[in-house]
Amino acid sequence: MRAILLIGAIFAIVVAPMAAPWLQFVLTMAIAKGLAALGVAVLLRAGMISIGHAMFFAASAYGVAFLARGGVSDFGLLLVLSVAITGLAGAVVGAFLIRYRAIFFAMLNLAVSMVFYALFAKLYGVTGGTDGMTIPVPTMFGIVLSEPTFKAILFYGSVALMVVVGLAVHRYLDSPLGHALSAVHTNEVRLEYLGVPVWAVLLVAYIVSAVLAGLGGAIAGFAIGRVVPDFAFWTASGHLVLVAVLGGIGGVPGAFIGAFFLELLHTEAAAFTDAWNLIVGAALIGVIMFLPKGLYGLLTRSEVSAK
Amino acid sequence: MNAIIPLVLDTLSSAALIFFAAVGLTLVFNVLRVLNVAHGSFYSIGAYVAASICAFIVSRHLNPYLSFVALLFSAALVAVVLGPLIESTLIRWTYGKSEAVQILITFGLFLILEDLQRMVFGVQSFYEDTPMRLMGSSSIGGVVYLNYQMFLVAMAVIVVFGLRLLIKHSRLGRLVTAVVADREMAQSIGVDTNKIFILAFSLGVFLAALGGALAVPTSGVAPGLGADTMVLAFAVAAIGGLGQIEGAALAALIVALARVLAIYFVPSLDAVAPYAAMLIVLLVRPYGLFGAITTRRI
Amino acid sequence: MSTSILQVRDLHVEFNGVKAADGVSLDINEGEFLAVIGPNGSGKTTLLNLCTGYVRPKSGSIHLDGRAITGLTPRAITRRGVARAFQIPQLFSDQSVLDNMMLALAAKDGLWTMVRPLAQPARREEATALLDLVGLRDDKNRVSRTLPEGHRKLLDIAVALALKPRLLLLDEPTSGVSTLERFSLMEALMSALRSRNITALFVEHDMDVVARYANRVLVWNAGTVMAQGHPDEVFKDERVLKNVVGVA
Numbered sequence: 001m002r003a004i005l006l007i008g009a010i011f012a013i014v015v016a017p018m019a020a021p022w023l024q025f026v027l028t029m030a031i032a033k034g035l036a037a038l039g040v041a042v043l044l045r046a047g048m049i050s051i052g053h054a055m056f057f058a059a060s061a062y063g064v065a066f067l068a069r070g071g072v073s074d075f076g077l078l079l080v081l082s083v084a085i086t087g088l089a090g091a092v093v094g095a096f097l098i099r100y101r102a103i104f105f106a107m108l109n110l111a112v113s114m115v116f117y118a119l120f121a122k123l124y125g126v127t128g129g130t131d132g133m134t135i136p137v138p139t140m141f142g143i144v145l146s147e148p149t150f151k152a153i154l155f156y157g158s159v160a161l162m163v164v165v166g167l168a169v170h171r172y173l174d175s176p177l178g179h180a181l182s183a184v185h186t187n188e189v190r191l192e193y194l195g196v197p198v199w200a201v202l203l204v205a206y207i208v209s210a211v212l213a214g215l216g217g218a219i220a221g222f223a224i225g226r227v228v229p230d231f232a233f234w235t236a237s238g239h240l241v242l243v244a245v246l247g248g249i250g251g252v253p254g255a256f257i258g259a260f261f262l263e264l265l266h267t268e269a270a271a272f273t274d275a276w277n278l279i280v281g282a283a284l285i286g287v288i289m290f291l292p293k294g295l296y297g298l299l300t301r302s303e304v305s306a307k
Numbered sequence: 308m309n310a311i312i313p314l315v316l317d318t319l320s321s322a323a324l325i326f327f328a329a330v331g332l333t334l335v336f337n338v339l340r341v342l343n344v345a346h347g348s349f350y351s352i353g354a355y356v357a358a359s360i361c362a363f364i365v366s367r368h369l370n371p372y373l374s375f376v377a378l379l380f381s382a383a384l385v386a387v388v389l390g391p392l393i394e395s396t397l398i399r400w401t402y403g404k405s406e407a408v409q410i411l412i413t414f415g416l417f418l419i420l421e422d423l424q425r426m427v428f429g430v431q432s433f434y435e436d437t438p439m440r441l442m443g444s445s446s447i448g449g450v451v452y453l454n455y456q457m458f459l460v461a462m463a464v465i466v467v468f469g470l471r472l473l474i475k476h477s478r479l480g481r482l483v484t485a486v487v488a489d490r491e492m493a494q495s496i497g498v499d500t501n502k503i504f505i506l507a508f509s510l511g512v513f514l515a516a517l518g519g520a521l522a523v524p525t526s527g528v529a530p531g532l533g534a535d536t537m538v539l540a541f542a543v544a545a546i547g548g549l550g551q552i553e554g555a556a557l558a559a560l561i562v563a564l565a566r567v568l569a570i571y572f573v574p575s576l577d578a579v580a581p582y583a584a585m586l587i588v589l590l591v592r593p594y595g596l597f598g599a600i601t602t603r604r605i
Numbered sequence: 606m607s608t609s610i611l612q613v614r615d616l617h618v619e620f621n622g623v624k625a626a627d628g629v630s631l632d633i634n635e636g637e638f639l640a641v642i643g644p645n646g647s648g649k650t651t652l653l654n655l656c657t658g659y660v661r662p663k664s665g666s667i668h669l670d671g672r673a674i675t676g677l678t679p680r681a682i683t684r685r686g687v688a689r690a691f692q693i694p695q696l697f698s699d700q701s702v703l704d705n706m707m708l709a710l711a712a713k714d715g716l717w718t719m720v721r722p723l724a725q726p727a728r729r730e731e732a733t734a735l736l737d738l739v740g741l742r743d744d745k746n747r748v749s750r751t752l753p754e755g756h757r758k759l760l761d762i763a764v765a766l767a768l769k770p771r772l773l774l775l776d777e778p779t780s781g782v783s784t785l786e787r788f789s790l791m792e793a794l795m796s797a798l799r800s801r802n803i804t805a806l807f808v809e810h811d812m813d814v815v816a817r818y819a820n821r822v823l824v825w826n827a828g829t830v831m832a833q834g835h836p837d838e839v840f841k842d843e844r845v846l847k848n849v850v851g852v853a
Contacts, residue, residue, distance in 0.1 A: 234534050
């Protein structure tokens with residue numbers, strides 16, 4: 001039943017832009033942010049909140065821009081290389097941050113992301129400062145594409161990627177390593193006493209989450225055709241957290257459902273208000289206070305050992 | 308020697324402002340066991356309110372010395388309006404819940420407050436240096452410096468000793484200490500913990516808003532100040548050890564020194580210097596200079 | 606003469622000036638079932654914390670099979686074949702009973718697959734068999750947080766058994782278990798230990814359980830080993846009777 005619903009939903013996403021062409025861009029962006037939010041959701045399994053994951057989203061989009069400037073023009077190559085670079089960045093940042101939990105983890109992610117933001121914004125000579133960098137329309141297998149054709153290919157490619165990556169992440173979360181990740185949230189002591197290296201479990205999760213955010217960032221960069229420092233700004237990280245929390249109940253599909261919901265709402269709301277962060281913040285508080293199931297296991301306190 | 312004096316003065320005055328940003332955060336954490344991610348917003352709101360009131364005083368040609376009163380008044384105003392309101396609605400709801408919930412709730416509050424500031428005060432920057440000009444300047448060994456810088460340092464020293472006095476030697480301080488040591492025990496002997504929490508939280512808001520207000524004459528206020536301050540405040544609190552007030556003072560000096568050295572020698576790294584200081588300290592001592600690791604009983 | 610698996614020599618540790626272990630030496634011999642008894646608060650759990658690396662001694666040494674394990678982490682010591690069951694059960698409380706067991710089995714066989722699901726048929730079968738052994742078969746699909754305390758305790762022991770240890774350290778295995786179930790649990794545990802060649806040390810306060818099952822008793826008091834020997838001899842010792850049995 002669930003499978004039929006999901007297949008139906010994916011079919012609806014595929015045909016929607018045929019009826020309303022403006023949806024193509026909105027849905028591409030929703031998938032991009034859904035992938036990044038899925039990365040945040042992976043860490044949320046371990047009870048760890050990153051309020052800085054937009055840095056990987058931005059890093060990957062900048063990666064595409066730099067590679068394109070350096071002469072790489074193939075779409076697939078750009079995507080793979082920039083995501084790989086982002087994964088590497090995730091490994092370096094993660095190696096330092098996974099020592100921390102709870103508030104330290106959240107705040108240090110924020111701090112690192114603000115360093116990224118400051119560097120993107122201030123190194124004018126390299127990154128174009130707040131003007132950002134353009135991302136040209138790439139080629140595919142040596143074929144030069146027109147912009148509309150590329151955007152259509154990007155959209156359908158993103159849908160395919162969403163399905164494939166979604167299944168892969170689902171598989172990961174259901175594997176021993178994925179279960180060990182959830183176990184970090186409830187009882188790290190027992191995990192150590194099972195002989196499990198908690199740091200390795202977390203480092204894998206952190207790299208996975210950075211790669212997911214990187215995939216999203218690359219897609220967003222291609223879709224917009226430009227990358228600006230705001231990609232890495234902390235409010236962008238906040239949106240990813242909201243989507244991940246919203247999707248809490250739904251597992252992997254939840255992150256995408258949350259992303260589609262929020263992206264469509266954003267498009268509609270933009271017409272009559274610019275207080276988008278206020279709405280996001282209020283929604284975040286509302287979900288946590290009144291929709292605890294959207295939070296999955298977070299509301300249950302981790303095992304307290306009282307004697 | 309003449310090169311060292313301005314460096315020392317800049318470090319001290321910069322440390323004073325950084326200390327104000329962090330001390331409320333660490334104080335509130337100490338008493339409430341909640342790390343308020345929205346803390347930086349109180350700093351920027353304090354700055355906006357102070358800048359607006361000072362601008363009003365100047366535009367009406369009132370006695371310019373009123374602007375000093377305005378700095379203190381705006382901090383008190385922000386604390387009285389926002390402290391009890393936010394503590395009793397949002398923060399209180401998170402007591403006893405997981406840290407994850409506390410982070411998400413206060414982060415949501417952060418997003419809301421940042422947007423509200425943009426809606427109320429707009430996106431332009433405010434500068435209002437009347438108090439600084441009124442104080443004039445002096446010189447030590449031929450080096451000219453602003454008296455306002457010394458005023459900031461004096462204010463920070465007053466706060467460090469004032470808080471120490473308040474916590475160690477007043478009735479309220481003893482109640483707070485009791486609540487920190489054992490919340491349930493304190494409740495059972497009739498301490499009104501809700502009142503303590505409102506007071507402590509509002510005091511934290513006041514200190515942050517005061518920092519923001521005091522920063523207006525030197526650096527003004529612009530959008531994004533809240534987020535920058537939050538991260539800076541956390542860096543300082545983390546270096547000092549979360550919940551340690553004297554630790555925060557020492558950490559503020561370290562961060563200020565890192566920043567001033569960066570400004571003097573590698574200006575492009577100015578924004579990154581505080582984080583670099585934090586990362587180095589945390590690599591050596593993961594929970595800060597005075598922070599303790601708590602092990603679970605099993 | 607049986608060989609010694611674990612040798613503890615002259616351990617010292619203190620917390621805030623209180624000596625929790627003050628020159629402790631002891632041996633655990635292959636195949637034995639060694640009981641540790643002592644007054645509450647005498648630091649029996651600290652002994653287990655020291656042996657498993659959760660607490661580092663100020664001085665002294667611990668050897669497992671002749672190799673030093675002093676200062677290793679709980680993880681490294683666990684990987685060398687020492688498993689532990691806790692006084693307060695340490696479970697993955699949001700996960701099902703079966704998942705708790707399967708994760709322990711996976712930790713033993715190798716966690717390092719991101720592709721194959723945790724619930725392999727063979728693993729499920731092995732987990733179910735262990736749950737059967739401790740009498741938790743009917744609870745296997747419950748979320749472990751919802752189990753009654755006694756059953757959480759049993760699950761904690763089953764998780765430790767799933768690691769197929771050579772040496773099992775049990776911290777008050779029968780506390781929280783009803784008097785009725787106490788002996789059936791101990792019978793099941795003893796047969797599991799024998800059939801798997803597991804050596805065990807258990808901290809216990811129920812003297813009936815100690816008298817019936819222990820091969821050897823070690824009396825712990827104020828951070829030192831006060832007496833040790835066969836249960837019959839130890840329970841005749843005046844000092845032991847006065848300090849431990851009387852108040853326990």
